[in-house]
Amino acid sequence: MDITTVEEVVREPSNPPGPMWRPGDAWLAGGTWLFSDRQPGLRRLIDLVPLGWDSLIADEDGLEIGAMCTIADLYALNAPESWTAAPLLRTSCEAFLASFKVWNSATVGGNVCMSLPAGPMITLTVGLEATYRLWSARGSERTVAAADFVTGDHQNILGPGEVLRSIHIPAHALGKRQTHRRFTLTKMGRSTIFLVATQTQGGDDLSLVITAGTTHPVRLSYDTMPSADTLAQAVDAIGDDVWFDDPNGSPGHRRHLARYYAEQIRSELSAGGPA
Template identity: 45%
Template sequence: MDINTITDLVPTSDPAHWRPGDAWLGGGTVLFSYGSQSLQRLLDITRAGWKPLSATDGGLEIAATCTVAELYAFAGDLPAAAADWTALELLRPCCDAFVASFKIWNVSTVGGNLCTALPAGPMTSLTAALDGRALVLSPDGTQRTLPVTELVTGDGQTSLAPGELLRSVSLPAHALRARTAMRRLSLSNLGRSGVLVIGRVDPGGDFILTVTASTVRPVQLRFGSVPGPGELRGALDAAIPFALYHDDVHGLPQWRQYMTERLSEEIRAELAEASQEMKAAQ
């Protein structure tokens, strides 16, 4: 699509430079696909020099400018601090959920996928499921952090104020050490995700289920231990009113609701069995 109203391309990652009519530019895969008739300047953050991925004993920080290709490659080249981060097994399946060519993988960014806030955004699925916290820079020089589950608020909607910039997302070590299970479903083999559910059992035994793609925003359920099937079904019904299920050409809400419940039960059963095996081995 054409973007013929742009007058300037400004290399900056300082929100103080933002003004009405500006847009932050990372990979630009969505921006250039949809076009714009109102933007005046693009603020290019690709030369900010942010390290794509930083691992410490406390967890993993993913820069907003980290590309899908860089995230995928990291899953196969882990530092010593990540030796027991079993949840990193989710990185590659979530990257694969883009169903995109290598050309997209090498420019599309984690931050761009989050801020586009499509229900099927796999970076939303990944970071929300692992208790990701977003670091947001504001035009007044302040910064704030918030859970990814609160950053993405609806279909194409976020809680970012005008001019705010997503700097990074941090995944805590306790979530990265969890046992995980993931289910993804679409109406076709190479289609956009219609349902993407991730469950995890933390080292302390807590069970966390995160529903994305089938709902217009991430929905997360937490239990002190792996619940029974009836308890999980009741919690899903209470947490996800029917109006929250997404409705578009990639799946009717009735189908999304049914498959969310079915895949959630598969995850619950898988992690319940894994938890029993872990206890037996102790």
């Protein structure tokens, strides 16, 4: 879609670009959402592509993902064998309601900052205990937990002019056992609900993250595996205002799916299911 309100595109931004920010600006990453809808308040685009924030660095500390890394590049990553949770990288990429053309343009950071309930890069990074490095318009930097970033449907903690620079997934999370459940109304449709769970190798703990069916990620963590009743009660305790309501599923339907899949996950990991 043409955005007729745009008066200027900055092709060579400063690095960091924050000081250039002014009201009416938008950071331009892959642009796959930005150009899909009207943007009546937009006057200027600041193109982040020339800054080269597209690296993927795998080392003993974990995985560092540049905010401008494309979905296609993340999907193609050849992860170390010791990263038993690495299959979640591809699983989350495959959860996109998008063609390969979008994969080649859409960025990991862009999907996170869109902060939509069904954003699969949010599911991935919260599920694997990631942290985000944020640069402010004033030049300061802060690191926040992925679980604390999204606050609601299309809402997050970014301040005016603040930008996501990179994402770090720690090695200890990538070395955990993992499993997931995802429901869609159609084979290639938007996620109605997406659950990711991890467990320490040889441990009895459980970390379960519920997304897509909620307006922000919900994490349920246990040092020892909970009983079926305890886990079901935790899902039921999620506030009514947190469950997302759209044509892909009612809040009641999504709560039911969360309970159903959470119990499947609990049973699977208790029985020594997928790595």
